[in-house]
Amino acid sequence: MAILTIDHLTINHEDTILVNQVNFSIAEGEWLALVGESGSGKSITASSIGGILPKELKIVSGRISFNGADLSNMTEKEYRRIRGKEISYVFQDYQGAFTPFIKLGNQIDELLKTHTTLSKKERKKAALSILKDVNLFDERIYNSYPFQLSGGQLQRAAIAMAVVLKPKLLIADEPTTALDSMSASRVLGLIAKLKQQMGCAVLFITHDLRHVKKYANQVAIMKQGKVVEQGSKESIFENPQHDYTKQLFAAIPPLRETPSRLFMISENPA
Amino acid sequence: MKQLFKRIIELIIFLFFLSFVSFALMKLAPGDPTRYMLDVIDVQTTEEQIEELREELGFNDSIYVQYWNWLLRFVQLDLGESYMTKKPVFDELWSRFPSTLAITFASLVVMTLVAVPIGTISAIYKDRWIDHIGRVLSLIGAAVPSFWLGLLFIEFFSIKLDWLPSMGKGTFSHMMLPSITLGLAMSAVYIRLLRSSLLETLGQDFIRSARARGLSNSRIFIFHAFRYSLIPVITIFGVSLGSLLGGTVVIEVLFAYPGIGKFVVDAIGKRDYPIIQGYILFMGGFVIIINLLVDLSYRYLNPEIRLKEADRQ
Amino acid sequence: MIVVRPNNVTKNIKRPQFKLFGMIVLLGLIIILTLVAPLIAPYDPTEVQLTERLKPMSSENLLGTDHMGRDILSRILVGAQTTVGTSILVIVLALSIGLPVGLISGYIGGALDRFFMRIVDALLAFPDFIIAIVLSGLLGPGMFNLVLALVVVKWVSYARLVRSTVISENQKEYIAVAKINGLSSIKILSKHMIPHVVGNLVVYASLDLGKVILVIASLSYIGLGAQPPTPEWGAMLNEGRNFFHNAPQLMYIPGIAIMLVVLILNLLGDLLRDRLDVKNK
Numbered sequence: 001m002a003i004l005t006i007d008h009l010t011i012n013h014e015d016t017i018l019v020n021q022v023n024f025s026i027a028e029g030e031w032l033a034l035v036g037e038s039g040s041g042k043s044i045t046a047s048s049i050g051g052i053l054p055k056e057l058k059i060v061s062g063r064i065s066f067n068g069a070d071l072s073n074m075t076e077k078e079y080r081r082i083r084g085k086e087i088s089y090v091f092q093d094y095q096g097a098f099t100p101f102i103k104l105g106n107q108i109d110e111l112l113k114t115h116t117t118l119s120k121k122e123r124k125k126a127a128l129s130i131l132k133d134v135n136l137f138d139e140r141i142y143n144s145y146p147f148q149l150s151g152g153q154l155q156r157a158a159i160a161m162a163v164v165l166k167p168k169l170l171i172a173d174e175p176t177t178a179l180d181s182m183s184a185s186r187v188l189g190l191i192a193k194l195k196q197q198m199g200c201a202v203l204f205i206t207h208d209l210r211h212v213k214k215y216a217n218q219v220a221i222m223k224q225g226k227v228v229e230q231g232s233k234e235s236i237f238e239n240p241q242h243d244y245t246k247q248l249f250a251a252i253p254p255l256r257e258t259p260s261r262l263f264m265i266s267e268n269p270a
Numbered sequence: 271m272k273q274l275f276k277r278i279i280e281l282i283i284f285l286f287f288l289s290f291v292s293f294a295l296m297k298l299a300p301g302d303p304t305r306y307m308l309d310v311i312d313v314q315t316t317e318e319q320i321e322e323l324r325e326e327l328g329f330n331d332s333i334y335v336q337y338w339n340w341l342l343r344f345v346q347l348d349l350g351e352s353y354m355t356k357k358p359v360f361d362e363l364w365s366r367f368p369s370t371l372a373i374t375f376a377s378l379v380v381m382t383l384v385a386v387p388i389g390t391i392s393a394i395y396k397d398r399w400i401d402h403i404g405r406v407l408s409l410i411g412a413a414v415p416s417f418w419l420g421l422l423f424i425e426f427f428s429i430k431l432d433w434l435p436s437m438g439k440g441t442f443s444h445m446m447l448p449s450i451t452l453g454l455a456m457s458a459v460y461i462r463l464l465r466s467s468l469l470e471t472l473g474q475d476f477i478r479s480a481r482a483r484g485l486s487n488s489r490i491f492i493f494h495a496f497r498y499s500l501i502p503v504i505t506i507f508g509v510s511l512g513s514l515l516g517g518t519v520v521i522e523v524l525f526a527y528p529g530i531g532k533f534v535v536d537a538i539g540k541r542d543y544p545i546i547q548g549y550i551l552f553m554g555g556f557v558i559i560i561n562l563l564v565d566l567s568y569r570y571l572n573p574e575i576r577l578k579e580a581d582r583q
Numbered sequence: 584m585i586v587v588r589p590n591n592v593t594k595n596i597k598r599p600q601f602k603l604f605g606m607i608v609l610l611g612l613i614i615i616l617t618l619v620a621p622l623i624a625p626y627d628p629t630e631v632q633l634t635e636r637l638k639p640m641s642s643e644n645l646l647g648t649d650h651m652g653r654d655i656l657s658r659i660l661v662g663a664q665t666t667v668g669t670s671i672l673v674i675v676l677a678l679s680i681g682l683p684v685g686l687i688s689g690y691i692g693g694a695l696d697r698f699f700m701r702i703v704d705a706l707l708a709f710p711d712f713i714i715a716i717v718l719s720g721l722l723g724p725g726m727f728n729l730v731l732a733l734v735v736v737k738w739v740s741y742a743r744l745v746r747s748t749v750i751s752e753n754q755k756e757y758i759a760v761a762k763i764n765g766l767s768s769i770k771i772l773s774k775h776m777i778p779h780v781v782g783n784l785v786v787y788a789s790l791d792l793g794k795v796i797l798v799i800a801s802l803s804y805i806g807l808g809a810q811p812p813t814p815e816w817g818a819m820l821n822e823g824r825n826f827f828h829n830a831p832q833l834m835y836i837p838g839i840a841i842m843l844v845v846l847i848l849n850l851l852g853d854l855l856r857d858r859l860d861v862k863n864k
Contacts, residue, residue, distance in 0.1 A: 088483075089479070100574070110485065417805075421820060421824070524804075546721060
C-alpha cells in the first residue's frame, strides 16, 4: 500500500511554474530515489510534502496524500502533528540542521516533548539510545553545542533526530552532498540500517546515480519541474526510455570500472 | 575571564591616556581659570588675589610636577574641588550619579518596550501594512533630534495637557518625559536593526529544520530565532554607547534634570575644569561597567565565544 | 537550496534608481540653497527689530519672526550654512585625515599600521559623543571648537573603513598581478584601491552626515556649539524656548528642517547602500 501519493502536483512562484504536474508514490518500506539536476524541482517537491515550502511558493493544484489522509486540506495544527513525527527530514546542510546556540540534547528533547508524552527521564533515555544507534554514544555529544561537532557527526545526529520518533516516511534531501565521501557512505549506510530497523519508507533526493544504484528500489527522474521517467531501479538502469535519463547515465563515470581501478591502487601501496 | 580582564586593563590604560589628554587640554585651554574662579565668587578681583590663587593651586609649578601631583591625588579619588561649588569633585559627581543612572536605565527600558514589539511585528508581517507603518515610523524616528522630540513632548504633555512635569526630579512622574523621550529617540535605530536581524535569522536553514520537526511557530520564534537575532543587536548597542550616554546629557539639560550631564554642561559654561576632568573619568568608569554587561550578555547569547575562550586557557 | 527565479527583476531594479535619483536631486537642492542662502534670504538673519517680535506667518515674513523680531525664514536659510555646512565640513575634514591614514595603514601594514590602529582603538574605546562634549567643553563653547572636536572623533571610523577595504582588496589576485607587472604603489593605490574604497565611503559618509547634523544641532542646543546671534537650527530652538507658547513656529520650523535634511540623507544612504551593494557593518 502506498504511504505517500503525489497526484498532479503543481507549484508556482508567482507566474513561474517550478513543479509541473508531478505524480509518484512510495509504498511502505520502499526507498524511492528522486533524481535530477539542481533546479529541477526535486527539493521543492520534497518541501511541499511536509508543508515547509517558503512563503513565496504556492501549491496551485494537485494532491498530496499521506497514509490515507489528504495533506493539502490539513490545518496547520494537524500538519504540525505529522511533521517531525511521521514525516521527518534530513537536509543537505548539516550546519543548518540544528539551532546554533542550543545544546544538541536539548533540541532532541524539545522534539520528543512536542510529539510525545514521555517523562523527562524517558526522553533522555530515548535520545541517548538513538544517538547510540548512529554511533554517537557519548553523553558528551548529548551535552554538546552543534558547533562543537564535525560535519559527519552533525549529519548523523540529524539522522538520529529524524528517526527518533520512528517516522513512516524519511525524506533525505541530498544528505551527503556537503560531506566528504567517507562520511557520505557512512551516513547512507546508517540510513539504510535504520530504515531496515524501523521499516520506514525513504524519499531520497540526489543527483548521484551511484548512491541510487546501491540503495534505492524505485527511481523517478525529474527535469525542469516534470517527472520524465519512473520505475523500478532495475528497469530504469537497464532500459532507460527517456533521452534525458540516457544523458544522465552517459554523464557519470563508468560505474564498474572506477571503483575497481581505485581498488587496485590501494592494494599495491608502492 | 581572561578576555574580560584584558579589556579592563585596556580601558584603565585608556583612562590614563585620557587623563593626560584632558590635563594637557585644560592647561592649553584659552582663558585663565583663576580668573573664572574669582569671577564666580563675584567679588572685585585684583592682580594680587589672582597671583595668590595661582600659587595656592600650584599653577606656577612646572607642568610635569602639576600632572604628577594631579595624578597622585587622582588615584586616591581626589579629583580636586569644583570651582563653582567649592566642594570635592568626586562627591559632587557621585551624588548626581544615581539620577543619571536611573534615567539611563529607564530610557533603556522604554527603548526595549518600544523596539522589541515593533521590530518583531515588522519582521513577522514583512511587507504587510503594519510593517510599512513600522518602517516609516523608524525612518522618521531616526531623523528626529531627541531634544526636539523632548520639546514637543513638553509642549504637549506638560503645557497643553498638564499631565507630566517638564523639569526637575524627585518623583516617578519626573522621570517619565525624559526617559520616554530618550527611549523613543533611540528605539528607531533598534527597530530597524532587530527587524533586519530577525528577517535574516528567519531565512536561515536551522529555522527550516525546526519547522520540519513540527515545532510550533511561536516556539520557533521565541526559542530559536529571537535569541540568535539579538546577537548583532547587542553588538551594535555595545559600539554605540555614545548615543545613549550623549543622549542623557542632552536630555538632562533639556528637562533640567539634576544628573551628571546637566552638571557638566553647567561646569563647561563656567570653565570649571576639575569637574570636566572628573566627568571624563567618571564616564570612563561607566563605560567599563556597561561594556562588561554587554560582554556578559553576549557570552550568554553566544556560547561559542565562551567555549572557545575556555579552550584557549 | 530552492532556486527562485522572480520574473519581475526589471521592475525591481528600476524603482530604487528612480528613488535614488530623486534623493540626489533633493540633496543637491539643499546644498544649492545652503550655498546661496545669504543671497536669497529676504532679510538680514541677525537684524534685531523689537517692534516686530513674534509675528505669525505672513506675506512679509513667510515663516514669522522670533522673539527679537528676526525673520525666521532668513535664519533657517542662513542657519543651514551653520548646521549643514559645518557638518559637511566635519565630514570632509574627517575624510581627508581618515582616507590617507587608512590607505597607508592598510597598504603598508607592519609597525606603522599597528601604531595607527592603537590610536584608532584608543579613540573608539570611548563614546565619541562624550569625547566631543568634553573636548568642545575644554576648548570652550563655539562652532570652531566643536568642528575640531568632531573631526578628532570622526576621522577614526573613516580610517578604519578604508583600511579594512584596502586589506581585503590587497589579498585579491588582480592586485598581485598588478604588482608583478611592476605597477608603482601610487598607481595601484590610485587606480585600483581608491575606486573600491570610494563606494564604501560614499555610503558611510552620507549616513554619517545625518548623524553629525544631529550632534551639531544637539550640542548647539545645550550651548556648546553655535553661539547667539549666529543662526543655527539647534541654537534657534534653544533661544526660542521660552516663547514657544506664543509663537509655535519657533519650535516647529527648526526641528522640521533638521528632520527633513537628516531623513533625506538617511534615505539616500540606504538607497546607495543597496545600489552599490555595500555590506552593512
